[in-house]
Amino acid sequence: MSTKTTDYPALPEQLVDELESLSKERKLTADEKKKAYALLAETYDKAKISPGEAIGIITAESFGEPGTQMTLNVFHFAGVSEMSVTAGLPRLIEIFDATKAPKTPQIEVYLEAKYKKNPNAIKKIAVSLKETKLEEVVKGFSINASKMRIEARLDHAKLKTFGIKGNMILANRIKVRGVFVNQTKTLIAIKPKVKTTLGELYHLKEKIKLAFVHGVKNITHVLPLKKGDEYIILTAGSNLKDILQVDGVDTMRTRSNDLYQTAKVYGIEAARQVIMEEAEKVIQNQGLDVDVRHIMLLADVMTAKGAVKGITRFGITGEKASVLARASFETPLKHLVTASLTGEIDPLNSVIENVMMNQPIPLGTGLPDLVVRMDKKKAKK
Amino acid sequence: MKKKQPVKIETVKHVLVPKHLKLTEEEKGEILKTYNVSSVQLPKILKNDPAIKGLKAIPGDVIKIFRKSKTAKHAPFYREVI
Incomplete structure (x- = not known):
């Protein structure tokens, strides 16, 4: 006799599965199994959070205490070919505040089946992902004062290591405003469209050095490594949208931490x-x-509005309905002043504003309301 | 490398994306009744969210999401399109 999940609609699938496998292991009789289910259902019911419980506070405490034990700093190891990742409390704050620019964005690039077991192919894809600037593929820059132009001598050996073919036209890739770019086999010449002084040319040179020529923007480092039985590429810097356009990248598994x-x-x-x-x-x-469950709650709250919102005064805390609740978090004056200017009404529906008003809060035993239908005649007496 | 047209990515198939399904009006009513909420109270999903691109959802629709959960194995979730 097999028990289906539908026999116990109140129990989560996970628990039913676990009990099933356990009962098989222990060879329970049908009667024993029935008892076990009854016990499980009872225990599960008792373990449920009761309505009106302040789960947010419990979550906050559950993160707060371990937070005190976390690393406060990121350690960098010089010379180790490992990427530094923000860890500990700073990273946790980054996640929950939904920081727009995290310190160490990263992409795990998975590769398509035909590449993922071939270390050479991986290396090739890895270099093609890295953001390459013009100065990395040339022997040097010089200013030709007689022709008033900047000359960059191409380094074909370097070009090869970056997977850029010699005949490829880099000139079209250089996107700096107001210049003509010409390329011969060994030289790239950059000439400003308008007449410039030597000094301006010098500034332009510095700008040209950093011109983007190859790879994916914002990817500063690449590190091919083995994960399980396949090779993946870890990148420092994140540009998910563009990296998915690269040939060989598995768009079904590649993920960013941004x-x-x-x-x-x-x-x-x-x-x-x-x-x-x-x-x-x-x-x-x-x-x-x-x-x-605490992490799930936080993640749900952060994504409830359809877009990622951090737990900051710019994110979900700033969107609280109550003026007083917002004012109690950060920048109280700003909230109180704008609220009074716009004539905002606070219905005092939630916790913190009722604490301020010295009223019972709608939580726990303060949540249930009593509805009494008074008999009119009796009420008159 | 030639400049190529951006390849369309099938975001729906990504490992991080659970299955999304647009509910019919009847199903929507049922869900709102069982949870005793109005659709305004549901969590939201943007109408241009990549995961519901193929569903032709318009604001007001309710999307059922077949989440996998660590604690309950499967956990259906509902979002209103805005």
């Missing part, structure tokens, strides 16, 4: 997943343990 980019490319649900995974990663790396 919340906004993920939300933009893969949608809000993927962003929620990334928030959860990133937060879990931080907590695990620190050797701590926070229940996933």
Whole structure:
């Protein structure tokens, strides 16, 4: 006799599955199994959070305490071919504040089946991902004063290592305003469109040096490494949208640790997943343990509006309905002044504003209201 | 490398993206009834969210999301399109 999930609609699938496998292991009789289910259902019911419980506060505490034990700084190791990743508390703050520019954005580039087991192909793709600037593929720059132009001598050996073919026209790639770019086999000449002084030419040279010629923008480092039985490429810098356009990149598994980019490319649900995974990663790396349910709650709150919102006064805290609640968090004056200028009404529906007013808060035992239908005659007496 | 046309990415198939489904009006009503909420109270999803591109959803629709959960294995979730 097999029990289906539908027999116990109140129990989560996970628990039913676990009990099933356990009962098989212990060879329970049908009667024993029935008892076990009854017990499980009862225990599950007791373990449920009661209505009106302040789960947000519990989540805050559950993150706050381990937060005190976390690394406060990122350590860099010179000369080690490993990428530095923000860890510990700073990273956790980055995730929950949904920082627009995280300190160490990263992409895990997975590769398509035909490349993923071939280390040489991986290296080739890896270099083609890295953002390459003009100064990295030339022997040197010089200013030709008689022709009033900048000359860059191409380094064909370097071009080859970056996977740029010699005959490829770099000239079209250089996107600097107001210049003519000419390329011969060994030389790139850059001439300003308008007449300039030597000094301006000098400034232009510095600008030209950093002109983007190859790869994917914002990817500053690439590191091919083995993960399981396949090779992946880890990048420092994140540009999910462009990296997915590169040949050989598996668009089904490649992921970024940048919340906004993920939300933009893969949608809000993927962003929620990334928030959860990133937060879990931080907590695990620190050797701590926070229940996933807390992380799930936070991720849900952060993505509830359809876009990633951090837990800051610019994010979800700033969108609270109550003026007093907002004022109690950060920049109270700003909120109170704008609220009084616009004539905002605070219905005192939530917790913090009622605490301020010295009233019962709608939480726990303060939540239920009593509705009494008074008999009119009795009421008159 | 020639300048090529951007390849369309099938975001829907990504490992991070759970299945999204647009509910019919009836299903929507049922869901709102079982949870005793109005659709305004549901979490939101933008109408141009990459994950619901193929569903032709318009604001007001409710999207069912088949999430995988660590604690419950499967956890359906609902979002209103805005």
